[in-house]
Amino acid sequence: REVISIHIGQAGVQVANACWELYCLEHAIQPDGLLYHEYRGSTDFNALFSITSTGKCVPRVVIVDLEPTVI
Numbered sequence: 001r002e003v004i005s006i007h008i009g010q011a012g013v014q015v016a017n018a019c020w021e022l023y024c025l026e027h028a029i030q031p032d033g034l035l036y037h038e039y040r041g042s043t044d045f046n047a048l049f050s051i052t053s054t055g056k057c058v059p060r061v062v063i064v065d066l067e068p069t070v071i
Helices: 010-025
Strands: 005-008 049-051 056-057 062-066
Touching: 005 010, 010 062
Parallel strands: 005 062
Antiparallel strands: 049 056
16 A cells, blocks of 8 residues: 655645655665665664655655744
């Protein structure tokens, strides 16, 4: 299964930042989208992330806010 996360408004953006930071930590994904090489745990992250041809993990998320400085 695949999950698409949708966050709307300032509170949604703030929650999205916290959630996706946690998801990356749980699945050993670095801020640049690459996996940590020393990670030996489960790499079952396909529900939350898409993998590009270059091996980067891209979150399945839509973040929307009318105030551009928040995002």
